[in-house]
Amino acid sequence: MEKVQMVDLKGQYLKIKQDIDAAIQNCINDGYFINGPEVKLFQENLAQYLNVNHVVTCGNGTDALQIAMMALDLQSGDEIIVPAFTYVATAEVIALLGLTPVMVEVDPDTFNITADLIEKAITPKTRAVVPVHLFGQCCDMEPIMQLAEKYQLYVIEDTAQALGAQYTFSNGIVKSAGTIGHIGCTSFFPSKNLGCYGDGGALMTNDETFAKKLQKIANHGQSKKYYHEVVGVNSRLDTIQAAVLNVKLAKLDEYAKSRNYAAYRYDEAFSKIEGVQIPKRQPNSTHVFHQYTLKLSEVHRNGLKKHLEEQGIPSMIYYPLPLYKQEAFRSEKYHERDFPVSEALCAQVLSLPMHTELDEVQLDFITNSVISYVSSIKQYA
Numbered sequence: 001m002e003k004v005q006m007v008d009l010k011g012q013y014l015k016i017k018q019d020i021d022a023a024i025q026n027c028i029n030d031g032y033f034i035n036g037p038e039v040k041l042f043q044e045n046l047a048q049y050l051n052v053n054h055v056v057t058c059g060n061g062t063d064a065l066q067i068a069m070m071a072l073d074l075q076s077g078d079e080i081i082v083p084a085f086t087y088v089a090t091a092e093v094i095a096l097l098g099l100t101p102v103m104v105e106v107d108p109d110t111f112n113i114t115a116d117l118i119e120k121a122i123t124p125k126t127r128a129v130v131p132v133h134l135f136g137q138c139c140d141m142e143p144i145m146q147l148a149e150k151y152q153l154y155v156i157e158d159t160a161q162a163l164g165a166q167y168t169f170s171n172g173i174v175k176s177a178g179t180i181g182h183i184g185c186t187s188f189f190p191s192k193n194l195g196c197y198g199d200g201g202a203l204m205t206n207d208e209t210f211a212k213k214l215q216k217i218a219n220h221g222q223s224k225k226y227y228h229e230v231v232g233v234n235s236r237l238d239t240i241q242a243a244v245l246n247v248k249l250a251k252l253d254e255y256a257k258s259r260n261y262a263a264y265r266y267d268e269a270f271s272k273i274e275g276v277q278i279p280k281r282q283p284n285s286t287h288v289f290h291q292y293t294l295k296l297s298e299v300h301r302n303g304l305k306k307h308l309e310e311q312g313i314p315s316m317i318y319y320p321l322p323l324y325k326q327e328a329f330r331s332e333k334y335h336e337r338d339f340p341v342s343e344a345l346c347a348q349v350l351s352l353p354m355h356t357e358l359d360e361v362q363l364d365f366i367t368n369s370v371i372s373y374v375s376s377i378k379q380y381a
């Protein structure tokens with residue numbers, strides 16, 4: 001058996017080696033390392049894949065979030081609602097721009113924020129909300145969009161973990177994660193569902209005014225070379241990365257299928273085990289399983305992690321701390337007692353190996369290792 005990895009980028013590469021090598025070699029032969037034709041092509045390909053009017057590529061997912069926030073023309077002190085249980089990038093760029101991130105509790109089953117939880121945190125200063133489609137499943141966007149309309153809020157989707165996931169509205173309309181709010185942001189960090197071979201990111205929008213603004217901000221605030229209309233940033237997707245992404249985008253649905261198969265095998269193995277809770281599926285969203293995350297209420301999470309480690313199976317805790325407990329974001333206004341769900345999740349979650357290359361033998365090995373630990377502690381309980 002191949003050693004189990006959290007993510008197997010090498011194994012995935014070997015299956016598309018010819019196409020990737022040719023794409024990269026082609027960029028080197030052309031010499032257009034910045035803004036080469038592959039970048040424009042990838043923007044078009046991704047826009048088509050997501051069924052969205054505009055895609056603007058940039059340097060990474062964190063930049064995408066920052067550029068989106070900059071495009072909203074907000075004032076210092078304006079509040080933006082974010083989940084307390086997420087990756088730090090979501091809140092970081094808000095704070096960096098002098099805006100105020102306001103953390104809210106998440107739903108215990110989906111790990112995502114909901115309209116109800118958002119509404120409780122709305123104040124006269126609230127200008128935007130950032131639904132993070134955590135671990136690969138969409139937030140329940142229809143009520144969130146209705147709430148945003150009611151309170152005139154911008155919705156900036158953080159789709160870094162859910163590219164390719166689809167959300168179905170009650171009227172039957174289906175939209176891709178990242179194309180539902182005003183602006184969607186994503187990351188092509190190598191381990192993401194659509195990962196390049198370095199850093200990369202993109203913004204999505206159906207609004208032409210926003211599209212122009214995002215493009216301008218990402219490119220030093222200029223729409224005409226050497227004429228800078230606003231203060232922007234320099235954030236670009238390298239041509240070589242775009243070339244890699246053009247190859248991999250064509251595989252994204254197949255990759256989602258492999259991830260769903262692994263998730264199905266995990267579900268099947270763990271769904272009846274007491275104390276182990278499999279990730280909940282929302283009926284109105286597909287899941288692309290950036291992570292497969294168990295909740296361990298009775299089983300000792302750290303004990304299981306150590307047991308797996310001893311078997312050579314990696315696992316990860318996403319995330320060990322809620323945002324308000326991060327030293328960088330500590331504030332008087334947050335109290336542990338207001339976030340029982342985030343607190344519990346940080347103590348209970350464990351993400352198992354999840355990637356496109358897990359084979360039957362590895363899946364058996366992982367599921368058996370989890371089950372053997374859980375039944376052994378039951379014996380002594």
Ligand SMILES: *Cc1c(COP(=O)(O)O)cnc(C)c1O
Pocket residue numbers: 060061062063086087089090132158160161186187188189199200201
């Ligand atoms: C990865 C990630 C980001 C940041 O992406 P980078 O490309 O690493 O900057 C932002 N938000 C979430 C939820 C992420 O998982």
